[in-house]
Amino acid sequence: MPSPALKSSSICRRREARRMTERRSRSAPEGDEFVRIGGEAVPTPLDSAKAAVWLADLGRSADEAGCERLARLCRRPDDPAARRLGAIMDLSSYLNGILLRRPDWLERLFDTDAADRIAAILASLDTLHAGDMTEARLMTALREAKLEAALLIALCDLFGAASPDQTTADLSDLAEATVRAALRFLLLDADRRGALKLPDHAQPEDGTGLFVLGMGKLGGRELNYSSDIDLVVLFEPDAAAVVDRDEAVETFSRIVRRLIRLLSERTGDGYVFRTDLRLRPDPGAMPLAVPVPTALVYYEDSGRNWERLAMLKARPVAGDMAAAEAFVREMAPFVWRKYLDFNSIDEVRSMKRRIDRHHGFDCVGIAGHDLKLGPGGIREIEFFAQAQQLIAGGRSPELRVRRTDEALRLLAEGGWILPETAARLTEAYWFLRRAEHAVQMVADEQTHSLPEDAAGLARIAGLLAFPDADAFGNELLERLGFAEAQFDQLFAGGEAAEDEGQRLFRMIEAGDLGGLSAALEALGFARAEPSARVLAGWGAGRYRATRSPAARRHLADVLGPLLRSLAAASDPDGSLVAFDAFIAGLPAGLQFFSLLASNPRVLDLLTLIVTSAPRLAATISQRPHVFDAFLDPTFFRELPKRSLLEDRLRFFMNDVVDYEDELVRLRLFASDQRFLVGARLLSGAIEGEEAGLAFADVADVAIARAFEAVVRSFAARHGAVPGGRIALFGMGRLGSRELTAGSDVDLILFYDHPQNEDESDGEKPLPASVYHARLTQRLIAALGSPMGEGVLYEVDFRLRPSGNKGPLATHIDAFLRYQADEGRTWERMALTRSRFLAGDAGFGEKVSAAIRRIIAERNHDPAISAEVAAMRALIGREKPARGPLDLKLRLGGLIDLEFLAQWSVLTGAVPADLIGHPTAEILAASNVVSRDCVEAMRRQTRVLQLLRLGPEKAFAVDALPEPLARRLAASLGLDGAAAIEPAVEAMAAEVRREFERRLPNGG
Structure with a gap:
């Protein structure tokens, strides 16, 4: 400091x-008759003759105080500096008194x-x-x-x-x-x-x-x-x-x-x-x-x-x-709460309403207008900035600034408000502050109101260097009007919906099923009477989320736009039933309903999630705060880069208490981030290929942090193996960065240590092999053990050498011997999707280089093609497709495409440097596979990613919620849901033909 x-x-x-x-x-x-203040503004006196008299008085005071240069200046009333001083003395009794009492303070300004x-x-x-x-x-x-x-x-x-x-x-x-x-x-x-x-x-x-x-x-x-x-x-x-x-x-x-x-x-x-x-x-x-x-x-x-x-x-x-x-x-x-309490924004709105009621404010004006508290005034601009700081500051620490102008600038830079809005509000803010200062400089009074009389307004206009009160008033009204409009847009936009919602909620609480039915029918609900009974259950307090008076008040605020949003669905009544099931699962409703009341624009996305994506809806019901992120203006424009995810995780974990708390928070963080990726995917902000990378980034960051926590906790008791090194590798979809919303993670833990160091050095030492096996067990538990917040990731270590029969942790030398002597084609296929995740980076590169050598050494093995084809045929027999949209298992689906990519790596048709890259990239780099397969991989990935958001075991279009089917059709560029299965069939047939051309024994 x-x-x-x-x-x-x-x-x-x-x-x-x-x-x-x-x-x-x-x-x-x-010369010496110059007051070193500067500036070009020339205040306008109320009475030029009086200003000249006051200037003469200042000259006499200066003479008495021995201030010769000031006295000479005052005897020259036409001097620009003298005119400005005379105007100030005419306009401000407070400054007039100081100048007459202490002319020596002005005298100093000839030198300083x-x-x-x-x-x-x-x-x-x-x-x-x-x-x-x-x-x-x-x-x-x-x-x-x-x-x-x-x-x-x-x-x-x-x-x-x-x-x-x-x-x-x-x-x-x-x-x-x-x-x-x-x-x-x-x-x-x-x-x-x-x-x-x-x-x-x-x-x-x-x-x-x-x-x-x-x-x-x-x-x-x-x-x-x-x-x-x-x-x-x-x-x-x-x-x-x-x-x-x-x-x-x-x-x-x-x-x-x-x-x-x-x-x-x-x-x-x-x-x-x-x-x-x-x-x-x-x-x-x-x-x-x-x-x-x-x-x-x-x-x-x-x-x-x-x-x-x-x-x-x-x-x-x-x-x-x-x-x-x-x-x-x-x-x-x-x-700065991590998860915004939207009730606080309601409080800001309520505070302003209380101010208005207390002071009787109702409209913008000039005479007597309160520059601070009145409509369009300083407080409204401050509230406009501060409320949005409260919204975003928990997630965006850069917004934690104190000055209003800085807050407006940063809100614009972050995309929360338009740059033009920030610029105009900032200019209005400082204009109002200058006017406020002028009001206070007249008599050093703590007031914020403009005078009500014409002379008083002319005095303020003169201090601000306006020619008259009308010129000042015109400038003031323009700024007050703009500030009021921006404030109302942010805080008062839901008032009409509040009135409608209150009316509907009164019907609900009164049990007026007839009135509710008529209102729902007018909105477009086909089965209005059963839907009215669903709403009546909300008023009866049947669910925890609708029991508290505050929650019910916020539900009333949002009810009108909520029902209109549900009515926009192709099946409004079915959508209401789905939303009712969602409400039934909410542990509480206050924060959730207050969020929606403050931000009606998120309602359409909410209803889409609730009616189409059970996995995402479950996350909202458990933690409604995840909806906060939808308010970030960048949410629908871009995915957070891995570096930003790492920053957010560090911020989220900065006050972790202990190991268990760290695991709890990791579950919350990963669940929230997976939800946000899924919401972007469902909304159409991103497509399936981008979602796979994003889901993998979330997993990378969370698993790496969990791994660090496990190693740290384990070492606290058992120490470390001196000179030992550990590297955690992702395999399968994690390794190739193609995770979906519901993917488990395939992992292998490699380790190495000097031959003469075979025991850890902690309070409870363990043999090196036992040490790493137990460390791996601890990692599996950290990732996969159920807690109140669920699991972090379901974990699979079966892709290690020898599968379930081998040790959990793999010594690098044992791995190399196994691959040289016993490694099979399917295991090398798995290695084509391996990628270093966490641990010793140098050791990780050593393992990666070894994997590249293992694959390159067998590029010319004549058995590769036959074994890959046979493996695909075996899967086809043992795990047939469960429907036309089961793209993972159906012939011509993702397994065919993934096998073609892995076969390309194993045979050297693709450089080994692409090991661990997405399947589409490998297919694009292959010099033997048709270009059509790249496009097929992209389109099938889109189908798979969206299906993973929907109901389990929905492998046909008629099993999908209608909004999800529409979204799937849009993702594929089709006219409607009816075209999905024919398009998938044609695409799969082309992929299957390519597979059989390259691997003819796999039929």
Whole structure:
């Protein structure tokens, strides 16, 4: 954590860069009568004559203070700098008073750039606690610093020398520096009195455990000109500086009480910042300084959604920064949930409605309009950004930013909103913030409302350099209207559907079967009366998902669009029955229905899944949060790369407790990711060949992590074999990266170790062969043992040498001997789909090279073709196809294509470097197999992948749910479901002819 001194120097460097840019963009000063503020904005006075009088008054004040250059400037009312100063004095009584009281602050600006002076003031605050500073002197110094900085920040803003974001950052830096200075003084004072024992008097906050979080706009470095500052003060009871833990709450609360007085009390020098501590946990019951453990328990047990929203902007601003950063990290799961609670978005909507009701807001306007809370105002833009941060921040850590403009930019970069929307909202936000500052600069009042009278509006327009109030009003209305429209689109889009849903749900709860039947018939349900009885069961609380009042309220919100979505199916009544079965399986309904109520666009996909894909529907019923991912704008555009999956897994596992917890989370992660691949496939976002690669990527990442966990856990008890190496290989569809939604995984574990090392070195040593066999058993259990979250993957190790008769783990030397002496053609066929997954990469390459040699050495074996053909014939006899769509087993199906590819590798028609590649790639590289087989493999893969999402044992079109049959036809480019079986038949016949041409003995 950088020291405050370093932070100050960083501020100075930033200001220097900005100052140099400004100097290049403005005219050079004319002699010594030039105020070095910069900017090109020219405020418009209400009364030019009065402005000239005020300028003359400033000149007299300057004469009295010995400010000769300022006095000369004021005697030249036509000078551009003088005119701007006169306009400010006419428009703002607050700034007028400061200028007349302290003309020496302007005099400095003939020698010093305003931005440099602001930086110098901030830097000076970091040394106020030193020396023989008394409390009274500190209060005066803080108020003087605040007043001068506030004057300069205002002039830079009004003259256009600082952008609105720089203005808010300067104000935030000023508030942070004053809090830091006051707190340091108080900590040193507590040390002198014996209440604390500071580890480091040079950095008094370090080791105290006490820290201050800036909340709201201070936390986001977006502070208003006349804003109070929202603070939360917490402390670690076990910190080194705490003398008496039992007295820590009182000791630190006393410090906070004095801190508030130092900053907020009005004296003859004014005040520094009004402070507000009401955002701390349970402010009515908690002390001013809250122990961290108490706060964490509160947020975990009782934290509300508005507190999540507040903590989104929480930023350490003073005190023990190490303790502060640790607390912010611990709070991350509360703010940024892995799985979005969509009820929180409902809460954001409700918060805005409560604001509107409380203030009586109903439309956009100008006179008296509340720039912060009114329609189209600052709060709506903030809520627009923050709500979507809450939606996406759990999955996309890059969105965890505090500033509104940064959030809008990142949301656009992530595809959550259009770049044009982000740009226009950002521009509107800063326009409104400048207007808000102008309102507050008039009299240093904490107000956000525009004046209601014409003169007052003209005053604000003048401060913002508009020629008149009408020009300002036109610009304002355009921005308010756009912001309101965007907010309504995000938050209020479902209100009409709510009314319809409430009406239908009242019928359900009242048991009005006649009214329900009529409504369903109007929607297009053919069997309206039986369907009405299904809906009546939802109102009767028959299912767990519809029992709680909150769940039923959200179900009512979504009922209208849900029924319309079901009505769009070819069999609405059958779809409703399927959805009813899905609802019956939900453990609870609140989160699921609130998600749908907030995002009606996902309903069509949900009904498609529920009515067509039992495997996917089962995942939703167990964990409805998986639907969150559908809100990611990139979801339907692209598959996550393996590197992104690895990043997501690391993030998902970053607070794993123990080995069992790791296995539980791996099951959840893999299940969720498989679901998302399947949903993309079902929706048409990807096709079967892409799905196979994606399912394999999920398996690769999950199995590699499980393997690491198993090795680590096993070694904790049994150690490792010195010099030993292990490599885990995927075989079958995993090896060739062609997994489906329901595939098990074929694996082989290879190992090697020095001949003189035959035992592990742990607390419970094992012989090397036993060690690796038991390690493999542990891996099988880690992957395949049923837990509450199911299995990770069903595992098959039968492709190892000697199959079930051989040892579970395979020593590389034994493997080589076996292949040289006993290896059979079918085993070498299996090796053509082998691929290194995890373990020692160097050893994995050694095994891969050995496999390539084993296959290459027998390229010219004359028995290969006959044995491959015979094996296919045996499978055909023992496992005949179960229907026209059983593409795995039917003649001309996937086995024929896979055997042609493996035969091509075994005979050298394909380079051995393609071992472990997808079948279609191998067929494309073969110099003997027809090109038609490549297309057949692609199309058959599409059929297989989609069928694996549907009901088990559905091997004919008439056994498929109608929506799935439509999706399958679309995937094959066919006009309808009736064309599927003829197309498959023709395709299989062509493949079979090619197979028999190349392997004629396989009939």
